[in-house]
Amino acid sequence: MRNKEYIINFKFGNWRNQIWFNGVDDSAFENARNTLDNAVVDCKNSSDFFLAAVKHFESHGFERVKR
Numbered sequence: 001m002r003n004k005e006y007i008i009n010f011k012f013g014n015w016r017n018q019i020w021f022n023g024v025d026d027s028a029f030e031n032a033r034n035t036l037d038n039a040v041v042d043c044k045n046s047s048d049f050f051l052a053a054v055k056h057f058e059s060h061g062f063e064r065v066k067r
Contacts, residue, residue: 010053015046021062032060
């Protein structure tokens with residue numbers, strides 16, 4: 001299977017960022033997106049949120065694309 005790029009808009013308080021991921025499975029991306037709230041519930045600031053969210057998507061098989 002060929003990798004695809006996935007884009008998600010993250011926001012925490014006033015902070016917003018568009019993040020790109022690379023992966024092959026649409027259903028895994030939807031699952032990661034739908035369960036993100038559980039992964040970031042204890043975040044105190046945007047840096048914590050960003051790191052936890054990226055780690056969450058990586059745990060579902062996606063690699064962050066730095067643009």
